[in-house]
Amino acid sequence: MVSLDRLDKIAHKARESQRACDHSVNVCTAAACQSAQSQPVLNALKQELKNAGLESRCAVRSVGCMGPCAQGPCISVEPQGALYGKVRPEDAAEVVASLSTTPVERLAINTSTPFFQRQTKIVLANSGRIDPEKIEDYVAANGYRALLTALTERTPAEVIQEVVKSGLRGRGGAGYPTGLKWNTVAKAAGSQKYVICNADEGDPGAFMDRAVLESDPHRVLEGMTLAAYAVGATRGYIYVRAEYPLAIERLRAALRQAARQGLLGQRIGDTEFNFDIELRLGGGAFVCGEETALIASIEGRRGLPRPRPPFPANYGLFGCPTLINNVETFANIAPIVDQGGDWFASRGTEKSKGTKVFALAGQIVNGGLIEVPMGITLREIVFDMGGGLPTGKKFKAVQTGGPSGGCIPEAHLDLPVDYESLRAVGSIMGSGGMIVIDDGQNMVDVARYFMDFCMCESCGKCVPCRVGTAMMQDLLNRFCGRQATSRDLATLRHLCEVVREASLCGLGQSAPNPVLSTLQYFEQEYLDAILGKGRSNGHASP
Amino acid sequence: MPIGAIKPVAPSEDKRWRIVHAAMRRNGFRRDALIETLHTVQESFGYVDDISLRYVAQSLRVPLSAAYGVITFYHFFSLKPPGQHTCVVCTGTACYIKQANQLLQCAEEKLHILPGETTPDGLVSLLTARCVGSCGIAPVVVIDGAVEGNMTPERMTAQVTRWRDGQP
Numbered sequence: 113m114v115s116l117d118r119l120d121k122i123a124h125k126a127r128e129s130q131r132a133c134d135h136s137v138n139v140c141t142a143a144a145c146q147s148a149q150s151q152p153v154l155n156a157l158k159q160e161l162k163n164a165g166l167e168s169r170c171a172v173r174s175v176g177c178m179g180p181c182a183q184g185p186c187i188s189v190e191p192q193g194a195l196y197g198k199v200r201p202e203d204a205a206e207v208v209a210s211l212s213t214t215p216v217e218r219l220a221i222n223t224s225t226p227f228f229q230r231q232t233k234i235v236l237a238n239s240g241r242i243d244p245e246k247i248e249d250y251v252a253a254n255g256y257r258a259l260l261t262a263l264t265e266r267t268p269a270e271v272i273q274e275v276v277k278s279g280l281r282g283r284g285g286a287g288y289p290t291g292l293k294w295n296t297v298a299k300a301a302g303s304q305k306y307v308i309c310n311a312d313e314g315d316p317g318a319f320m321d322r323a324v325l326e327s328d329p330h331r332v333l334e335g336m337t338l339a340a341y342a343v344g345a346t347r348g349y350i351y352v353r354a355e356y357p358l359a360i361e362r363l364r365a366a367l368r369q370a371a372r373q374g375l376l377g378q379r380i381g382d383t384e385f386n387f388d389i390e391l392r393l394g395g396g397a398f399v400c401g402e403e404t405a406l407i408a409s410i411e412g413r414r415g416l417p418r419p420r421p422p423f424p425a426n427y428g429l430f431g432c433p434t435l436i437n438n439v440e441t442f443a444n445i446a447p448i449v450d451q452g453g454d455w456f457a458s459r460g461t462e463k464s465k466g467t468k469v470f471a472l473a474g475q476i477v478n479g480g481l482i483e484v485p486m487g488i489t490l491r492e493i494v495f496d497m498g499g500g501l502p503t504g505k506k507f508k509a510v511q512t513g514g515p516s517g518g519c520i521p522e523a524h525l526d527l528p529v530d531y532e533s534l535r536a537v538g539s540i541m542g543s544g545g546m547i548v549i550d551d552g553q554n555m556v557d558v559a560r561y562f563m564d565f566c567m568c569e570s571c572g573k574c575v576p577c578r579v580g581t582a583m584m585q586d587l588l589n590r591f592c593g594r595q596a597t598s599r600d601l602a603t604l605r606h607l608c609e610v611v612r613e614a615s616l617c618g619l620g621q622s623a624p625n626p627v628l629s630t631l632q633y634f635e636q637e638y639l640d641a642i643l644g645k646g647r648s649n650g651h652a653s654p
Numbered sequence: 655m656p657i658g659a660i661k662p663v664a665p666s667e668d669k670r671w672r673i674v675h676a677a678m679r680r681n682g683f684r685r686d687a688l689i690e691t692l693h694t695v696q697e698s699f700g701y702v703d704d705i706s707l708r709y710v711a712q713s714l715r716v717p718l719s720a721a722y723g724v725i726t727f728y729h730f731f732s733l734k735p736p737g738q739h740t741c742v743v744c745t746g747t748a749c750y751i752k753q754a755n756q757l758l759q760c761a762e763e764k765l766h767i768l769p770g771e772t773t774p775d776g777l778v779s780l781l782t783a784r785c786v787g788s789c790g791i792a793p794v795v796v797i798d799g800a801v802e803g804n805m806t807p808e809r810m811t812a813q814v815t816r817w818r819d820g821q822p
């Protein structure tokens with residue numbers, strides 16, 4: 113039976129074997145680095161160590177995302193403290209030779225820059241430090257301690273209280289207070305309850321959840337199990353995108369390991385508590401990120417949203433009370449239960465607590481994954497941490513919230529990042545995708561891109577969204593082809609309002625956001641298209 | 655199983671049907687295992703044809719119309735056999751900002767097909783995806799399952815030429 117003592121033993125053993133080596137070289141094998149050929153680098157390092165007779169003195173570990181994805185493959189060397197980027201198998205010998213001297217300057221990434229220094233890591237604390245395929249590594253990093261302590265020493269109500277105190281809000285987009293949601297599910301009547309982890313990450317241009325799943329899957333499992341204990345659920349599902357094969361593979365391995373250690377299944381930690389988790393693969397439909405559509409999909413049906421209420425908290429999977437949270441939300445739970453809600457709430461702003469993981473992409477120098485305290489400004493993220501735009505490109509806007517969000521211009525860059533401020537300027541926090549757009553980009557074209565996305569992904573259940581997105585797409589095509597009239601502009605504005613007000617689910621309700629925000633800040637580009645003076649890149653959609 | 659239900663037999667002797675059967679059995683032949691099972695079929699056979707769909711629908715006692723509705727709803731499933739090679743151009747936001755359109759255009763011109771189609775000789779299937787989650791190295795193309803970052807039209811062209819020459 114698993115107990116705190118047993119965890120101590122596992123942790124002790126893992127630390128001992130780590131300590132047995134003088135050095136450790138950590139190679140990122142998460143998706144981005146893997147596609148930059150990190151596996152051959154890992155193999156080459158092993159071979160070089162063998163050649164140098166240092167196999168027993170230096171461990172080579174496969175770890176998760178370290179952040180600077182655009183510079184992959186990344187490796188780090190401990191205890192030397194070096195971080196290397198764009199490493200190639202040929203560099204292995206040099207890295208090995210430098211183990212007991214100074215780091216290889218040619219490959220080094222400077223970690224004293226704001227990109228690293230401004231980060232506060234809670235969700236990503238283990239990411240890039242532990243081997244995601246080894247439960248021992250997670251346990252050695254204090255993993256599953258919060259769960260076992262809670263099971264034996266705290267009541268479900270106390271766990272919920274801690275989450276309420278933390279002020280944590282849902283990281284899947286809408287920012288609903290997590291503690292409040294848990295309370296509702298806990299109070300809902302029903303003997304069978306479910307916990308679902310939303311790992312559908314449909315926002316094109318966001319990869320935070322993927323990184324968490326690939327770098328620290330046990331953290332998500334522990335968060336879900338704590339949630340199940342708190343709300344009284346006995347079964348859990350992780351709904352993960354089929355497009356993330358590595359995340360799926362690592363989740364499967366993590367589930368097997370946790371079950372083998374007795375951290376999932378019957379009588380966890382020798383208590384009365386039983387909990388099991390199953391994986392469900394998505395089918396590439398964006399709308400399935402919406403909670404009621406996601407439930408329909410797990411039930412094996414087409415992912416069509418349904419009107420709420422009843423909310424899933426009362427009537428969810430198979431008609432039972434169901435708790436749905438996002439990957440990052442669950443990843444915050446173990447630290448909150450372990451270190452206390454007050455500790456978590458001491459970070460961030462008054463209404464948005466803690467940290468947020470952002471995926472920086474687009475026209476930016478330091479693309480990658482960052483975790484920052486809420487309340488940091490967009491300017492700090494884009495220019496200080498992100499290093500601004502590549503030479504020769506000028507900042508135009510930053511897009512947050514994906515197809516449900518908006519484009520924020522230079523004038524609002526000093527805005528603190530929190531749920532309310534972003535909403536006030538016509539965007540949303542969203543799940544954390546942040547895409548920097550340069551001045552070579554036509555904003556009407558950006559709006560059309562997102563409208564095309566919403567039109568293709570509309571499930572077709574309700575008319576305002578199904579027909580409205582197609583009509584708006586048609587109008588935007590006319591703007592991009594410089595064929596628009598001023599009446600078209602009026603129609604576009606009107607449609608935005610209709611679709612927003614009359615659509616059934618969040619997809620339709622927020623589909624006009626990219627148009628509205630570009631209309632608000634870049635209206636001239638729409639007007640230019642009417643006069644036939646604008647420019648548009650990219651070819652017209654069929 | 656209710657009275658009167660016929661137990662469907664696998665469409666052929668192919669061993670892969672055992673994997674599909676095992677997936678259904680693992681889920682107790684429940685209806686909600688439909689999507690799971692279709693994933694298994696696609697993983698085993700590369701696509702889901704009429705015969706497979708019928709077999710799965712009957713086994714799980716899902717009306718064929720409902721099963722057809724499901725499989726056409728989810729983009730991930732393919733009803734046609736894929737080409738020998740697949741080329742998936744990411745058209746997610748990060749890749750779009752990094753000119754993924756040019757890559758797609760290049761692939762369309764070189765292969766003379768549109769996204770979702772396979773060359774008549776069955777050599778290459780061209781597909782698009784909405785973000786494969788490697789936005790840090792955009793623009794991204796997935797070539798035969800391997801993610802390739804910072805893609806250029808030149809490299810795309812070279813890849814197509816290699817395929818034509820019978821190389822991987």
Ligand SMILES: Cc1cc2nc3c(=O)[nH]c(=O)nc-3n(C[C@H](O)[C@H](O)[C@H](O)COP(=O)(O)O)c2cc1C
Pocket residue numbers: 281282283284285286287288290310311312313314315398399400401402403404436437438439441543617618619
């Ligand atoms: C069209 C649409 C797509 C969504 N996609 C996602 C998604 O990919 N991941 C996610 O966690 N939440 C997504 N959501 C939000 C979920 O419906 C839900 O609010 C969220 O999973 C709740 O978890 P949270 O409270 O932890 O944020 C989406 C919502 C809509 C309307």
Ligand code: SF4
Pocket residue numbers: 399416417569570571572573574575577578615616617618619620621
């Ligand atoms: S708003 Fe769009 S996606 Fe949502 S239910 Fe209506 S048609 Fe479907």
Ligand code: FES
Pocket residue numbers: 316317318744745746747748749750784785786787788789792793794
């Ligand atoms: S947008 Fe192409 S990988 Fe994310």
